[in-house]
Amino acid sequence: MKRLMKIYLEKPELAAVVFLLLLLLVFQIRSNGVFLNTQNVRGMLGLLPEMGLVAIGVTLLMICGEFDLSVGSVFALTPMTMAVMLAAGVPFAPAFAAGLAIAALIGFFNGFITIRFAIPSFITTLGMLFIARSLTVVISGGFPPVIPANALPKWLFTIYVGPGDLFRMSFFWFVAVAILVTVLLSRTNFGNWVRATGGFLPAAQSMGIPTARVKVACFMICSVLAGFAGTIQVMRLGAPLPSIGEGLELQAVSAAVIGGASLAGGIGTIFGGIIGAALIRVIDNGLVLSQVDANWFKMAIGFLTIFAVVMNAWLRKRGRAMKVET
Amino acid sequence: MAAPIIAIKGLQKWYSGVHALKNVTLDIYPDEALGLVGDNGAGKSTLINILSGTQKPDGGEIRIEGEPVRFSNPRDAMDRGIETIYQYNSMVPTMTIARNVFIGREPVKGSVFGIGILDQKRMRDESVKAIADVDLHLRSPDALVGELSGGQRQGVAIARAMHFKSKVMILDEPTNHLSVKETRKVIGFVRALKAQNITSVFISHNMHHVFECCDRVVAMARGEIVLDKRIGETSIEEIHEVL
Numbered sequence: 403m404k405r406l407m408k409i410y411l412e413k414p415e416l417a418a419v420v421f422l423l424l425l426l427l428v429f430q431i432r433s434n435g436v437f438l439n440t441q442n443v444r445g446m447l448g449l450l451p452e453m454g455l456v457a458i459g460v461t462l463l464m465i466c467g468e469f470d471l472s473v474g475s476v477f478a479l480t481p482m483t484m485a486v487m488l489a490a491g492v493p494f495a496p497a498f499a500a501g502l503a504i505a506a507l508i509g510f511f512n513g514f515i516t517i518r519f520a521i522p523s524f525i526t527t528l529g530m531l532f533i534a535r536s537l538t539v540v541i542s543g544g545f546p547p548v549i550p551a552n553a554l555p556k557w558l559f560t561i562y563v564g565p566g567d568l569f570r571m572s573f574f575w576f577v578a579v580a581i582l583v584t585v586l587l588s589r590t591n592f593g594n595w596v597r598a599t600g601g602f603l604p605a606a607q608s609m610g611i612p613t614a615r616v617k618v619a620c621f622m623i624c625s626v627l628a629g630f631a632g633t634i635q636v637m638r639l640g641a642p643l644p645s646i647g648e649g650l651e652l653q654a655v656s657a658a659v660i661g662g663a664s665l666a667g668g669i670g671t672i673f674g675g676i677i678g679a680a681l682i683r684v685i686d687n688g689l690v691l692s693q694v695d696a697n698w699f700k701m702a703i704g705f706l707t708i709f710a711v712v713m714n715a716w717l718r719k720r721g722r723a724m725k726v727e728t
Numbered sequence: 729m730a731a732p733i734i735a736i737k738g739l740q741k742w743y744s745g746v747h748a749l750k751n752v753t754l755d756i757y758p759d760e761a762l763g764l765v766g767d768n769g770a771g772k773s774t775l776i777n778i779l780s781g782t783q784k785p786d787g788g789e790i791r792i793e794g795e796p797v798r799f800s801n802p803r804d805a806m807d808r809g810i811e812t813i814y815q816y817n818s819m820v821p822t823m824t825i826a827r828n829v830f831i832g833r834e835p836v837k838g839s840v841f842g843i844g845i846l847d848q849k850r851m852r853d854e855s856v857k858a859i860a861d862v863d864l865h866l867r868s869p870d871a872l873v874g875e876l877s878g879g880q881r882q883g884v885a886i887a888r889a890m891h892f893k894s895k896v897m898i899l900d901e902p903t904n905h906l907s908v909k910e911t912r913k914v915i916g917f918v919r920a921l922k923a924q925n926i927t928s929v930f931i932s933h934n935m936h937h938v939f940e941c942c943d944r945v946v947a948m949a950r951g952e953i954v955l956d957k958r959i960g961e962t963s964i965e966e967i968h969e970v971l
Contacts, residue, residue: 610803
């Protein structure tokens, strides 16, 4: 029993799961059963992948000890690049690839500048937040380009499937990416390097891990996932707006932190980041259905973020203090 | 006498105007325990950093078992059997013992571009064995290194170096900030290395520790070697004198 308790206390993402279940119950009651009906669950699951994918990337990067504030802007720039190309008559596949290539390039740039000039990634990516957002507006020419009808393979990304049309295709992409990144982080040597790099850089370096390359790879994965998430949103909406994804970078950081990732690096799980993203979506949706003024949303996220970090630190301390034979 | 395992000849290093290593020549012989002492800024760390591959010399030559080598990163040195253990820098506290033992040298089941799935069972089993081999008793290879005491961490670092069959172990101030009891333990580890036919270079501020576990002592001051004697032929007073 004590052993189970220790395991629980040392895994903050489990506390987040418990909290998520609790919230589901509260909102279900408060909304008179509307919250968990098929339609609403379908709506939430349809939106979750967009934020979830961003949270996966940001969590991975935070575990590696770095930070990306530019994900919200990349979220807009990637699909805008694709849309501009589609509007010019380029077929979907190359346009889609070009969008993701831009995202990868931005990730590379973020990582390269951060490491080459040894500056905080907070600064590099803050600059990139403005640069990528500006580029988005510039290439859109101020007016969102019109994506030709049938140019988007909706069947591959956004149509409803599954029992009771509960899921969008994007959900399966999201699950696949989540599994892939989780395996990458926890089951491969690359994952070991990511954790070592974020956990204690001097040790990783003295053991001969190519820490610069590991960091750049994480920046690129983070950026590409943000771009992919934005592309999914644009496919869902059918039109690219230059303003999508504003504020997303901070929500993604909140999600990672709520799920137990540490700003200092080395600590956290992909699953935690996803739970954090789910919590934010659930609060957003649940408040509306509970007929609470929607302007309280940010207040709730704010409190939850601070509360989660305080709780996580406390739980971890308690867990560590528990001496059990393992 | 046997041929030196490491032969350093005329090593030079400058840091923007400061001559940190002035023509250092030093032979280290197989199975000996060499104590390296000196004040801060004497050049010990620079010498060690060059031997462990974290810095590059500006001149001179290093031969390992007679072969000239040039390390461009720590991994090159490890591949030649030189392992360095630092006071702080060799373990990631947020990771488990098993993962720490294999950092950078993880066993994988098949790999693409060098990335592969970890063989976690092997990592666990081998780290349990490696730790038992240095007479360290830990609960589980899944415990976080952050939960270990300073002495236990050094024990795991030494177990790691032995597991990878290092021939030369450089211990950079391994007893700093350790309690008396823990220090005894680490000195015990260093003494045990000799029986395993491992050459060790033990760096310390504490002369007593050096005299307790080394065969030979080398003292550095202002980038030069100022004393090089067998332990039996010198005294702590003599070393203090030259420093």
